[in-house]
Amino acid sequence: MGEQFARANKYCRIALLLALCAHGAGSNSGTAQDNPVSLQPIVGPGPDEQRQLLDFVSRHGGGIIVSEGALQTVVGRETTDKGPVQDQILGAYVLGTQSTTARSSLDFVPNSEHARWFIHLRGKTLNCTTSYTPQAIIRSQGEYLFQLSKQVDLTESNVMTRSPAAFMETRQRNFAAHTPADTIPLVGPLVGMAAFMEAENRRPLAERIAAYRLTERIAPKFNSEIDTSLVQLNQTLSQLQEQWPKGVLQSPTLHSLSTQSAATLALDFGSGNVTAGPIDWSLANPQAGISVLLSEQRLNSWLAQLPIAGQQIRDTDIDLLVNRIQGKSSGGPALPGTLPQQPISLATLILDEQRPLSVRFLENYTLLELRMRIRPTVGEELPTQVVRLRFEVRPTDSAFEILPSVAEVVPLQxxxxxxxxxLARNVLKQQFEQRLKTIPVPRQIPVPEAWVSAGVSHVEVTQFTSKGGWLSVVWQPRAVSVQ
Known part of the structure; x- marks a missing residue:
């Protein structure tokens, strides 16, 4: 169970890593400040989306469901940038101040071939400037609403993206014009009016130039930061493929799809299709964040591929493994002039050649079935026994405690x-009961510093349960507490 949780945690982190590319905003030559955005209420998928997501998960025998609302808590980042403006537009020397507020966000879009989403940078730039020419001085205020959008596709082997699209809405207002003739009666106001009208005539062109300059400043940074994050993500996926242990399942292929408010991912280890039972929506619960779902049929198909049939395991090797997990040293201290004490093996466990290991996910507990026979160091080999271990999950305030116990030991024949x-039943029952210890699974999982800056303090395991042939683990991002 601990190993299953660790693997689910690894791929859940990969799923969360997909969100890290949504940071980026424009900047002036002034001071920038990043502000965490308060966590928004998470809205779950509707009935049609639920059916589509569950059909995908059931078809693959498991998967990860990521809600859009949960990822917004990571990518929802607001940046405020203030500073002076110095520019030259249409022959005028422009001085003033400018502030830009931008917020990044992520939107899933329905796509049945693979997961697809858009990363948006939406914001507003306000400026107050004075334009200087030899003929006149024009004071003006401007407001620029902008949106940059970049499409990202998660394919079977990597993450692909396209160049961003930019949208801009400009509102420039000239409200004063001054000329060298201002002090001349009658003539001054007329010349000032003429200068103002000329500025108004040139305003549409000036707006387009200013919008182009703003896009040139914001878009490259937005595009570069996303591409850099996606390169890192593709490198991570490639490393996982290269470092996948040989002989332990097949290197996985990633399948995915997206709906309006969620995406789901599944790993295919080449074990073929499985017929998984129906899954209850209460187990998926993606509006709570990220759900990892696994059917007993899929897990058993993976276990059947492991090269463990007929393997021989000494009882001392089991002790070494248990001690290593618990952080204990094995063996006793060596006396002066003697060799270190080595554990003495009393028996060897031989796993069944046909079905050595299988799992069932039942109502709030998991049943692990081992089939093995015993070969004592001294004496005759004992017949194959079926050992059923029960793992019940008990939630506490700080962890989910996995309580293992021996459910039964029965003969195969x-x-x-x-x-x-x-004799075999008594030996196996005693050996397993001596080694079974409570396994704590912490509720709180630390997150990268970038997520803390975005307003997420940690990820909390809110659900760890099983039902009807399915195992469910749900993660939910938690907000940074405001003092």
């Missing part, structure tokens, strides 16, 4: 010697 079966 009851018609064989009852004495041998009884």
């Amino acid at each position: 009851p018609e064989l010697s009852q004495v041998a079966h009884e």
Whole structure:
């Protein structure tokens, strides 16, 4: 169970990493300040989206459902940038001040072939400037509403993107004109009016030039920051493919789709299609953040690919593994002039050649079934037994505690010697009960510093349960507390 949780956590982090490319905003030559945006209420998918997401997960025997609302808590970043303006437009020397406020966001779009989303940078620039020419001085105010949008596609092997699209709405207002003739009676107002009208005639062109300059300043940074993050993500995916252990399942292929408010991902290890049972929407619960779902059919198909059939495991090797997990040293201290004490093996466990390991996800507990026979160091080999271990999850304030116990030990072939079966049952029950310890799964998972800056303090495991042949783990981002 701990290993399953670790693997789910790894791919959940990959899913969350997809959101990190949504940071970026324009800047002036002044001071920039990044402000965390308060977490917005998370709205879950509607009935049609629920059906589409669950059909995808059921078809693949498992998957990760990522809600758009949960990712907004990571990418929803607001940047305020203030500073002076120095420019030259249409022969006029322009001086003034300018402030830009921009917010990044992410929007999933429906796509059945693979997950697709847009990263948006929406904002507003306000300026107050004075334009100087030899003939006149024009004071003006401007407001520029802009949106930059970049499409991102998650394919089977990498993340692809396109050049951003830019939209701009400009509002420039001239409100005063001064000329060298201002002090001349009658003539001064007429010359000033003429200068003002000339500025008004040239205003549309000046607006277009200013909008172009603003786009030139913001778009490259927005595009570069996203592309840099996507390159890092593709490198991570490539490294996972290259470092995938040989002989332990097939290197996975990523499948995905997106709806209006969520995306779902599934890993295919080449084990073919499985017939998974129906899944209850309460297990998925993606409006709470990110859900990792796994069917017992899919997990058992993966377990069947592991090269463990017929493997022989000494009892001392089990002790070494348990001690390593618990951070304990093995063996006792060596006496002066003697070799270190080595554990003595009393028996070897031989896993079944047909079905050594399988799992069932039942109502709030998992049943792990091991089939093995015992070969004592001294004596005859004992027949194959079926060991069923029960893992019940108990939630606490700080963790989910996995409580293991021996549910039963029964013979695979009851018609064989009852004495041998009884001996094997007692030995296995005793050996497993000695080694089974409570496994704590912490609720709080630390997040990168960039997420903290975006207003997310940590990710919390809000659900860890099983039901009807499905295992469900749900993560939810938590807001930084405001003092």
